Amino acid sequence: MTEPSNKARISRRYFLTRLASSACGVALLGTGLLIYSRQASSLPAMALRPPGALPEADFLGACVRCGLCVRDCPYDTLKLARLGEDVATGTPYFTARHIPCEMCEDIPCVVACPTGALEKSLTDIDDSRMGLAVLVDQETCLNFLGLRCDVCFRVCPLINKAITLEPRHNPRTGKHTLFIPVVHSDACTGCGKCEKACVLPEAAIKVFPQRMAKGQAAEHYRLGWEEKQKAGGSLVSPDKEHQYTLPEGYRYDYEGQGLIKEEINKGTPFADNPLDTLSRPQQERGQ
Amino acid sequence: MNSVTRPGAEAVASKGWLAANKWLLLRRMTQFGVLLLFLSGPWLGVWIIKGNIASSLTLDVLPLSDPFVLMQSLFAGHWPETSVLIGAAIILVFYFLVGGRVYCGWICPVNVITDAAAWLRLRLGIKTGARIPRQSRYWILGMTFVIAALTGGLVWELVNPVTMLYRGLIFGMGMVWWLVLALFLFDLLVSPRGWCSHLCPMGAFYSLLALYTPVRVSAVSREQCNDCMDCYAICPEPQVIPPALKGADKGVGPRITGINCTNCARCIDVCSKDVFKFTIRYDKRTDSYKKLDQSEVMP
Numbered sequence: 272m273t274e275p276s277n278k279a280r281i282s283r284r285y286f287l288t289r290l291a292s293s294a295c296g297v298a299l300l301g302t303g304l305l306i307y308s309r310q311a312s313s314l315p316a317m318a319l320r321p322p323g324a325l326p327e328a329d330f331l332g333a334c335v336r337c338g339l340c341v342r343d344c345p346y347d348t349l350k351l352a353r354l355g356e357d358v359a360t361g362t363p364y365f366t367a368r369h370i371p372c373e374m375c376e377d378i379p380c381v382v383a384c385p386t387g388a389l390e391k392s393l394t395d396i397d398d399s400r401m402g403l404a405v406l407v408d409q410e411t412c413l414n415f416l417g418l419r420c421d422v423c424f425r426v427c428p429l430i431n432k433a434i435t436l437e438p439r440h441n442p443r444t445g446k447h448t449l450f451i452p453v454v455h456s457d458a459c460t461g462c463g464k465c466e467k468a469c470v471l472p473e474a475a476i477k478v479f480p481q482r483m484a485k486g487q488a489a490e491h492y493r494l495g496w497e498e499k500q501k502a503g504g505s506l507v508s509p510d511k512e513h514q515y516t517l518p519e520g521y522r523y524d525y526e527g528q529g530l531i532k533e534e535i536n537k538g539t540p541f542a543d544n545p546l547d548t549l550s551r552p553q554q555e556r557g558q
Numbered sequence: 559m560n561s562v563t564r565p566g567a568e569a570v571a572s573k574g575w576l577a578a579n580k581w582l583l584l585r586r587m588t589q590f591g592v593l594l595l596f597l598s599g600p601w602l603g604v605w606i607i608k609g610n611i612a613s614s615l616t617l618d619v620l621p622l623s624d625p626f627v628l629m630q631s632l633f634a635g636h637w638p639e640t641s642v643l644i645g646a647a648i649i650l651v652f653y654f655l656v657g658g659r660v661y662c663g664w665i666c667p668v669n670v671i672t673d674a675a676a677w678l679r680l681r682l683g684i685k686t687g688a689r690i691p692r693q694s695r696y697w698i699l700g701m702t703f704v705i706a707a708l709t710g711g712l713v714w715e716l717v718n719p720v721t722m723l724y725r726g727l728i729f730g731m732g733m734v735w736w737l738v739l740a741l742f743l744f745d746l747l748v749s750p751r752g753w754c755s756h757l758c759p760m761g762a763f764y765s766l767l768a769l770y771t772p773v774r775v776s777a778v779s780r781e782q783c784n785d786c787m788d789c790y791a792i793c794p795e796p797q798v799i800p801p802a803l804k805g806a807d808k809g810v811g812p813r814i815t816g817i818n819c820t821n822c823a824r825c826i827d828v829c830s831k832d833v834f835k836f837t838i839r840y841d842k843r844t845d846s847y848k849k850l851d852q853s854e855v856m857p
């Protein structure tokens with residue numbers, strides 16, 4: 272081969288510089304985009320994905336932002352995020368306090384999704400997990416204050432499964448019962464109807480994405496009482512009677528109640544008039 | 559290139575305004591017509607096409623999906639349902655038949671903005687501007703796939719003005735108007751034809767479909783050319799014209815084979831000598847050569 276002419280050398284150098292400059296420019300653009308995407312893809316706590324949505328990271332790679340789920344939602348629950356909102360632009364979400372999911376039996380949003388970002392394997396809406404309700408404010412919830420609001424419990428589509436009312440002693444009055452709304456994660460779909468219905472100006476019960484609402488027990492944890500039930504008897508065999516050194520007047524029932532104080536005083540632990548309880552002699556109150 | 563500020567003025571004089579703007583009008587009618595089919599649902603409650611250009615369902619039966627957006631999703635590691643695959647296949651076949659970047663000239667809403675900027679640039683006689691290599695778009699195209707694979711998300715869709723504008727027009731604009739303004743000013747003041755002809759990876763993607771596309775503009779009457787330069791001035795991708803228009807001596811055929819030709823047919827409109835015509839690539843009567851222009855193909 273002959274020596275390349277001066278002109279060819281210059282044009283090759285020109286070509287290579289242009290190539291390098293495009294490559295660098297694009298790499299720079301890509302880096303900026305990468306950083307921006309981190310920020311733009313974080314889902315705010317109040318935004319819930321439609322039923323059947325893949326885990327958030329997978330969802331962002333699967334959803335093409337077409338809005339077909341939005342169009343087929345008969346209750347206008349779903350919205351496509353607009354540019355400037357703090358949900359990744361174009362992706363579908365809903366806000367429970369605004370319009371909750373009505374849990375349609377035929378799940379039209381999932382049927383409409385062309386990509387599988389909403390999983391077709393979801394056929395029973397009761398199996399969906401859009402989020403998890405949490406009674407976040409025990410200070411303002413009316414039931415915690417001893418009233419019988421019960422509204423979140425009543426509106427729950429899975430009443431008595433996803434939310435139950437648990438009776439507790441009311442220590443304030445000393446003689447009434449609190450009916451505490453308790454959410455069960457094995458049934459709650461995160462539809463948001465409780466949050467929507469909460470009578471307070473700011474809901475005391477709120478639905479959060481699962482990752483925020485749920486803790487996780489360590490892999491190796493075993494609950495003794497459950498293991499015992501599974502095994503059908505004590506795992507420490509033979510089931511030995513424990514001997515505790517207990518103060519006088521106490522005994523221990525290891526099968527059930529645990530520590531029991533032998534009856535000394537004959538009256539009820541709490542008299543109708545709290546003042547009577549207080550004015551009982553001290554050793555009778557067991558202190 | 560000489561300074562043409564009103565390309566097509568001669569054509570209007572010789573052919574009349576309508577004939578000199580025929581293809582432009584048809585193009586705008588298509589662009590807005592398709593958009594109206596999408597909008598009749600949310601506006602009038604008559605659902606013809608649901609969704610947006612990323613993926614849609616026409617008359618509740620026909621799925622159509624954008625293959626570029628779907629490719630990002632594939633690179634992100636998601637294997638989709640068949641519906642979106644069928645939709646993308648239909649679109650691929652369609653643009654293979656009519657010309658890849660027909661998408662740009664006849665459907666994409668950004669084209670209206672960038673054409674407006676280019677028109678105003680000519681009118682105001684703005685000559686300055688940054689020169690961006692035309693190949694940048696192919697680098698960016700590659701980058702959108704790499705970044706999807708790295709993050710597992712459709713990252714380009716967070717900034718893609720094409721899908722964002724279309725979605726915005728149908729589902730609510732939010733801050734997209736600012737993006738529109740930015741694009742317009744970028745093309746007007748920063749870089750001539752900067753977005754569509756140099757940067758947009760979506761246009762780059764569709765250009766690859768034009769490699770063997772049958773429908774092409776051809777300089778069938780190139781011997782009539784009087785070197786008025788109007789076609790160069792109006793064309794968003796003027797580098798595709800010379801091989802066809804001036805290649806007679808080198809034995810190059812009159813057909814425009816550059817894959818970045820958007821089949822917008824403005825060259826047909828503005829030519830007062832009626833040099834250009836739409837032809838079918840495999841029609842031997844209008845062709846005298848079979849060689850592809852490789853410089854156009856390779857990024």
Ligand code: SF4
Pocket residue numbers: 321322343344345346347348349371372373374375378379380381396
């Ligand atoms: S299940 Fe029904 S109400 Fe809930 S998001 Fe889907 S379509 Fe809307």
Ligand code: SF4
Pocket residue numbers: 333334335336337338339340341362363383384385386387388389
């Ligand atoms: S239908 Fe599926 S792909 Fe389309 S926006 Fe909804 S979740 Fe995303």
Ligand code: SF4
Pocket residue numbers: 406411412413414415420421422423424452468469470471474475476
């Ligand atoms: S609706 Fe609100 S205030 Fe009433 S019980 Fe439920 S959480 Fe408490």
Ligand code: SF4
Pocket residue numbers: 661662663666667668669672720753754755758759760761762
């Ligand atoms: S190059 Fe991009 S923005 Fe321009 S018309 Fe084509 S797809 Fe639209």
